[in-house]
Amino acid sequence: MAAKPTACLALADGTVFYGMGFGAPGEVVAELVFNTAMTGYQEIMTDPSYASQIVTFTFPHIGNTGVTAEDDEAQDPVASGIVVRWDPTEPSNWRSTSELTDWMARRGRIGIGGVDTRRLTRAIRQQGAPHVVLAHDPDGNFDIEAMIARARDWQGLVGLDLAKDVSCAQSYRWDEGAWQWGAGFSTAPQDKPFKVVALDYGAKRNILRSLVAYGAEVTVLPASATAEEVMAHEPEGVFLSNGPGDPAATGAYAVPMIKDLLARDMPIFGICLGHQMLALALGARTVKMSHGHHGANHPVRDVETGKVEITSMNHGFAVDSQSLPRGVIETHVSLFDGSNCGIRMADRPVFSVQHHPEAAPGPQDSLYLFQRFTDSMRARRG
Ligand SMILES: NC(=O)CC[C@H](N)C(=O)O
Structure with a gap:
């Protein structure tokens, strides 16, 4: 039996x-x-x-x-x-x-x-x-x-704000170092480390390690941090992390904070939930997908170079590319369903992607995005 x-x-x-x-x-x-x-x-x-x-x-x-x-x-x-x-x-x-x-x-x-x-x-x-x-x-x-x-x-994930639940309670300095496999790409030897504030909406550790591997020193702030609290650290760039739940449900705190940061004109890089919230702050819309994208083999096309990256994905919401305002360019699309996978501001070093370039788990094709963030901070120094 x-x-x-x-x-x-x-x-x-x-x-x-x-x-x-x-x-x-x-x-x-x-x-x-x-x-x-x-x-x-x-x-x-x-x-x-x-x-x-x-x-x-x-x-x-x-x-x-x-x-x-x-x-x-x-x-x-x-x-x-x-x-x-x-x-x-x-x-x-x-x-x-x-x-x-x-x-x-x-x-x-x-x-x-x-x-x-x-x-x-x-x-x-x-x-x-x-x-x-x-x-x-x-x-x-x-x-x-x-x-x-x-x-x-059960009410489901639409309208559910979970980012504040998984965020750190207190700010802290990331002192666990760089991602070892990414360390070979590090720009740190030439540059004084770039001061980055990472907003923690549920950040994966390998993202923080990857930022360090590409030359950043990272201070992590809780999801509830205001733009003033971010600026108090005198960052050269701000990172918006991945995280759970409905991006639109962070409209009471994260989205207005990002709008405030946008007015201060500094390099901003977002991943996944960070990408979605940046898009909302720029005036776009997000939508719930049917069953989302979750895997380590999702092809994404960089619209600007035509190059295809194999990516790691984990999202159930997406930015509606039809809603992108003037001045915001779609940079990446999913080759599975054509959904939006990346945006950038036309005239400023503000960009984000839906997939997970930190490659844990998954392919390393998208690591260049960390380099792009470092390069944008270096350009500002110059
Ligand atoms: N990995 C993420 O950051 C996911 C973002 C968001 N919670 C979604 O499901 O789309």
Whole structure:
């Protein structure tokens, strides 16, 4: 007889998937997405942009390289849970310090294994990212009707401001150094480090390391910081980080703060949520996508050079390119669906991208954007 299921995933439309639970017991409501990356499950789970989302990995071998603190993009896993094809096996990797399942249990994150992730991914593509409840009970007792009702009643990510929840509480100086693989590109030896203020809306650590690798010294400020607080650090450039939730829901604090910064005329670089909020501050609109982009193999075309970059992506909202005001140029587009992936101001060093150039996990094709930010600060010095 097959083992009794110890986890279950209920979609708001009433579809239910059963499997074997791992990680922490409990129940969570979230948006369900799928990620097609073949590596980097730990970086994905600890990317703060995944707050209030459950990740279905389309790649079946999850857990086989274990976990190591060095790969955390934030203190704790931020994704609410994961769905995998096969139960995680014992890790086999020299860097591993813990098993994924134990690590998730310690950090209160739920996993379900043994799910037909192909069928589930097709459901996500057809329905758009569904609202779901994921439950793990070692005794296998589930109130399915209550779970479906909870998924149905959940407000979802539209209008939800999560950036302030995952942001740091206090400002701090990033002193964990540069990204080692990126260090070869560093401009630091020629230049006195460029003073950068990074606004933390849920920043991934490898972005901060990449800024340092390209010659910056970074002070991180909380999402609630005002333009005056930013300027008090006398930055040569400002970085707007990635983060979770609806960019338009940050309209009470981040968007007006960025407008204020724009009036002060300085180099600004934004990634993902930072890109979306910069676009809002410039007068554009953002929209919710159907099931978003989550993977490490997304082709993006640099409209200005014609070059194609393979990128790492994680977003469920997008900038509506039709809404870009005069003076704001679309610089990058997704080759999957033509959606906007980058903008710049025509006459100022203010630019941002939807994808993740810091390449953790994923390809390194877009690292040149950090160089572009450094170059714009150097030009101002000159
Ligand atoms: N990675 C991100 O910064 C994601 C931005 C935003 N929360 C979105 O889903 O589109």
